[in-house]
Amino acid sequence: MKWTAIDDFGIVINPMIVEGQVHGGIAQGVGQALLEGAVYDKHGQLVTGSYMDYCMPRADNLPSFNVDYVVTKCPSNPLGIKGCGEAGAIAAPVAVVNAITNAVGHEDVPMPATPQAVWAAVQKSAKLRKAAE
Amino acid sequence: MASVTLTVNGRTVSADVDPRTLLVQLLREHLHLTGTHVGCDTSQCGACVVHVNGRAVKSCTLLAVQADGAKVVTIEGLAANGKLHPMQEAFRENHGLQCGFCTPGMIMTAVELVNRKGNNLDEHTIREELEGNLCRCTGYHNIVKAIAAGAKAMR
Amino acid sequence: MSASSIGAPVRRTEDRRFITGRGQYTDDIRRPYQTHAYFLRSPHAHATIKGVDAKKASKMPGVLAIYTGEDIAKDKVGDLICGWMVLSKDGSQMKAGRHPALAQGKVRYVGDSVAVVIAETPDQAKDAASAIKVDYGVLPAVADAAKARDPGAPQIHENAPRNTIYEWALGDAAAVDAAFKRARHVTKLDFINNRLIPNAIEPRAAIGEYDQGTESFTLWTTSQNPHVARLVMSAFIGIAPEHKFRVIAPDVGGGFGSKIFIYPEETVCIWASKKVGRPVRWTAERNESFQADAHGRDHVTHAELAVDERGKILALKVKTTANIGAYMSTFSSAVPTFLYAPLLSGQYEIPAIYCEVDGVYTNTAPVDAYRGAGRPEACFVIERVVEVAAREIRMDPAEFRKRNFIKSFPYQTPVASLYDAGDYPGALDKALQLHDYRNFGKRKAESERNGKLRGIGLSSYIEACGVAPSSLAGMLGCGVGLWESAEIAVTPTGMVEVLTGCHSHGQGHETTFAQLVSAKLGIPMEHINVVHGDTDKVQFGMGTYGSRSGPVGMSAIVKAVDKVIAKGKKVAAHVLEAAEGDIEFKDGKFQVAGTDKSAEFGAIALQAYIAHKFPTAEIEPGLK
Numbered sequence: 009m010k011w012t013a014i015d016d017f018g019i020v021i022n023p024m025i026v027e028g029q030v031h032g033g034i035a036q037g038v039g040q041a042l043l044e045g046a047v048y049d050k051h052g053q054l055v056t057g058s059y060m061d062y063c064m065p066r067a068d069n070l071p072s073f074n075v076d077y078v079v080t081k082c083p084s085n086p087l088g089i090k091g092c093g094e095a096g097a098i099a100a101p102v103a104v105v106n107a108i109t110n111a112v113g114h115e116d117v118p119m120p121a122t123p124q125a126v127w128a129a130v131q132k133s134a135k136l137r138k139a140a141e
Numbered sequence: 142m143a144s145v146t147l148t149v150n151g152r153t154v155s156a157d158v159d160p161r162t163l164l165v166q167l168l169r170e171h172l173h174l175t176g177t178h179v180g181c182d183t184s185q186c187g188a189c190v191v192h193v194n195g196r197a198v199k200s201c202t203l204l205a206v207q208a209d210g211a212k213v214v215t216i217e218g219l220a221a222n223g224k225l226h227p228m229q230e231a232f233r234e235n236h237g238l239q240c241g242f243c244t245p246g247m248i249m250t251a252v253e254l255v256n257r258k259g260n261n262l263d264e265h266t267i268r269e270e271l272e273g274n275l276c277r278c279t280g281y282h283n284i285v286k287a288i289a290a291g292a293k294a295m296r
Numbered sequence: 297m298s299a300s301s302i303g304a305p306v307r308r309t310e311d312r313r314f315i316t317g318r319g320q321y322t323d324d325i326r327r328p329y330q331t332h333a334y335f336l337r338s339p340h341a342h343a344t345i346k347g348v349d350a351k352k353a354s355k356m357p358g359v360l361a362i363y364t365g366e367d368i369a370k371d372k373v374g375d376l377i378c379g380w381m382v383l384s385k386d387g388s389q390m391k392a393g394r395h396p397a398l399a400q401g402k403v404r405y406v407g408d409s410v411a412v413v414i415a416e417t418p419d420q421a422k423d424a425a426s427a428i429k430v431d432y433g434v435l436p437a438v439a440d441a442a443k444a445r446d447p448g449a450p451q452i453h454e455n456a457p458r459n460t461i462y463e464w465a466l467g468d469a470a471a472v473d474a475a476f477k478r479a480r481h482v483t484k485l486d487f488i489n490n491r492l493i494p495n496a497i498e499p500r501a502a503i504g505e506y507d508q509g510t511e512s513f514t515l516w517t518t519s520q521n522p523h524v525a526r527l528v529m530s531a532f533i534g535i536a537p538e539h540k541f542r543v544i545a546p547d548v549g550g551g552f553g554s555k556i557f558i559y560p561e562e563t564v565c566i567w568a569s570k571k572v573g574r575p576v577r578w579t580a581e582r583n584e585s586f587q588a589d590a591h592g593r594d595h596v597t598h599a600e601l602a603v604d605e606r607g608k609i610l611a612l613k614v615k616t617t618a619n620i621g622a623y624m625s626t627f628s629s630a631v632p633t634f635l636y637a638p639l640l641s642g643q644y645e646i647p648a649i650y651c652e653v654d655g656v657y658t659n660t661a662p663v664d665a666y667r668g669a670g671r672p673e674a675c676f677v678i679e680r681v682v683e684v685a686a687r688e689i690r691m692d693p694a695e696f697r698k699r700n701f702i703k704s705f706p707y708q709t710p711v712a713s714l715y716d717a718g719d720y721p722g723a724l725d726k727a728l729q730l731h732d733y734r735n736f737g738k739r740k741a742e743s744e745r746n747g748k749l750r751g752i753g754l755s756s757y758i759e760a761c762g763v764a765p766s767s768l769a770g771m772l773g774c775g776v777g778l779w780e781s782a783e784i785a786v787t788p789t790g791m792v793e794v795l796t797g798c799h800s801h802g803q804g805h806e807t808t809f810a811q812l813v814s815a816k817l818g819i820p821m822e823h824i825n826v827v828h829g830d831t832d833k834v835q836f837g838m839g840t841y842g843s844r845s846g847p848v849g850m851s852a853i854v855k856a857v858d859k860v861i862a863k864g865k866k867v868a869a870h871v872l873e874a875a876e877g878d879i880e881f882k883d884g885k886f887q888v889a890g891t892d893k894s895a896e897f898g899a900i901a902l903q904a905y906i907a908h909k910f911p912t913a914e915i916e917p918g919l920k
Contacts, residue, residue, distance in 0.1 A: 052341020176317015
């Protein structure tokens with residue numbers, strides 16, 4: 009995974025802390041896209057009821073992130089700053105799904121795109137390619 | 142009730158405990174060392190990691206009686222004579238923590254990792270070795286940087 | 297020690313206690329004579345409660361009391377609330393079912409609390425709970441939001457027919473339909489935004505304590521917003537009058553939204569502390585966090601994008617079914633409506649948008665805000681449909697975005713949001729350059745040679761930080777304002793306390809807020825203490841969530857600092873024997889303009905408290 013994030017947070021008070029917020033948000037977004045999903049069965053039983061069944065992102069699921077900024081001051085507060093706590097979590101999931109669908113050549117990829125889901129998507133691309141021939 | 146005697150952060154301690162008491166409960170409830178945290182119930186999050194006879198161990202998965210006679214070091218015992226351990230310094234310097242809840246376990250895991258694998262740790266090794274420690278805040282990016290820096294500083 | 301500066305990567309003040317294991321999280325706190333609560337939770341997703349037999353359990357070792365929903369009702373404890381009224385398209389109010397702190401008559405999700413055992417130790421409480429016999433009348437359950445309104449689906453709340461809470465909409469349906477008729481290309485997508493569990497590594501916890509002497513309550517709780525908790529629990533749930541109720545959120549190990557809400561557990565702990573006459577504490581086991589923390593996301597969406605022959609977007613049409621869960625959590629109504637639809641324009645000029653959202657009940661845990669709260673869902677819709685549209689019309693996705701970016705500000709979207717400023721092409725170009733987008737093809741070919749598939753995806757997000765201005769929020773049905781509070785209290789020796797209504801549970805406010813004040817007052821960070829999380833110390837606050845603490849919380853601090861400087865100038869004028877208009881404040885010094893007569897900030901603070909040098913009839917002593 010190669011990751012680049014450019015955020016516009018206006019004026020940045022402490023770039024070290026802001027970057028940490030971006031990292032953490034991206035991790036949660038990647039978690040949604042690839043690993044996490046709360047599942048109830050048809051009887052309403054929570055099948056994913058512990059860390060055994062619900063896949064939290066771990067250090068070896070994630071890359072290091074390339075983070076930078078552009079700056080347009082916020083005109084509606086005295087400091088010209090914008091919030092940064094949720095940015096990564098908002099932007100990340102769709103970027104991941106856009107990348108995977110680009111790789112497999114069709115749009116039928118669910119979240120989480122677990123190894124099994126990606127495998128199924130790859131099988132589908134093979135089928136689509138065959139049908140097109 | 143069962144009797145346990147062990148060394149914790151250099152001090153010998155004894156306690157009478159219900160045999161089903163976990164080591165983490167002994168540390169937190171009986172010894173009031175609340176720096177070791179409980180984050181899960183399936184031994185996965187790593188917030189409870191301490192050193193038992195030099196090995197990184199999940200104290201939620203060890204009974205107190207299993208630590209009888211052992212030498213235990215917790216996060217509170219890492220700084221010596223008021224001076225921070227280089228790994229602790231590295232976490233602060235590299236912003237390797239946000240809410241701080243996973244941090245004691247992370248640091249204890251990191252210190253033992255260096256003891257096992259040396260002072261020059263690459264990103265891949267660190268990420269693999271952190272499989273047993275969950276962090277929800279940092280995305281691990283700065284934790285990996287902190288551990289690499291702390292490893293070098295531990296020379 | 298010198299003043300810090302804006303933009304510096306100052307290392308964090310709060311780290312010291314966290315890296316040495318001396319943080320004080322709620323579960324770390326010990327109260328004298330404390331007791332332990334364990335919640336007996338329903339194993340069924342949907343059932344009537346025919347009876348609860350706690351006779352054997354109440355006789356077990358260490359058990360002080362066992363309470364059920366009947367006891368809550370007897371004491372007239374108010375229900376938990378949802379604080380944001382949302383109206384359906386037909387003008388009717390959202391159908392909010394009752395949410396008592398312990399289930400009354402019925403359980404509606406696996407994890408719904410049926411009883412609480414209070415005992416001397418956690419193990420004794422747990423052992424007794426397993427001896428409680430609950431006679432359940434099991435009912436069919438529905439967990440899937442897409443099926444919750446099917447004919448014959450089990451009815452979860454009597455006042456919400458077809459499990460429908462609201463049918464809401466935003467935008468202009470007629471304009472959208474007209475635009476679609478003109479479209480050269482229409483992209484259609486169906487997708488699910490998967491349900492997530494926030495899983496902060498610190499589990500939720502609460503300690504409720506009642507002081508019989510002063511008839512006052514103290515609650516320690518893992519909350520992102522202690523003042524809101526106090527307000528809700530006093531004004532709506534009726535536990536205690538606000539002025540006799542202290543809520544403390546100490547160190548909190550992550551929140552991500554899940555610790556905003558007012559939950560059954562802390563409600564029961566504080567209520568029970570008066571009944572048993574001893575502190576009552578509870579800490580979630582991780583499986584309880586899974587069952588009973590508010591979940592996030594869980595949308596089923598159909599989206600369509602209409603594009604013209606030049607690749608310009610004409611309109612966006614969205615229909616979403618949002619799973620609210622078994623009960624309406626504190627902000628649950630707003631997350632899939634006001635925090636979602638107004639962001640659907642993304643960074644693009646879209647002349648017409650229409651979004652319909654149906655909120656439904658299911659027999660699952662309540663769903664509420666989780667990091668992003670509505671905005672990740674909105675960003676997924678627009679960025680997915682834009683990416684696919686670009687592919688379908690065979691245009692490079694970056695080019696398609698640039699062609700449609702908003703370029704002139706302020707920009708009024710068709711979904712209520714007014715964008716103030718931005719540089720969307722600049723941000724995208726920088727990202728493409730930094731990522732080496734141009735050479736993706738080479739990397740893809742290399743991957744293929746290694747037998748791997750490689751793909752690239754873009755996401756140009758926008759979000760609304762700080763939720764909304766208070767008056768707008770009120771117009772939209774929010775029960776509270778969204779302003780923030782800050783107080784700068786200067787001590788006689790020139791030390792500064794920053795009392796903020798925000799709460800730091802990982803965001804580093806003790807550092808960044810001090811950094812800001814240090815830069816503005818020209819005093820070292822070591823002279824500044826940031827205080828948060830205690831309703832006895834901070835007058836009020838809306839808390840930390842929604843990316844608000846920077847723009848809203850820090851703005852409040854700036855205003856408070858400005859007031860301190862203004863008063864300082866008044867005092868300095870007397871001390872330095874000059875006209876107030878001639879006093880300047882710079883780099884921590886009050887100076888008479890054009891002279892070298894000056895006084896340090898600390899010296900003026902002392903004078904403000906000694907009050908010898910100015911008429912106290914005109915200037916109140918003190919500095920804050």
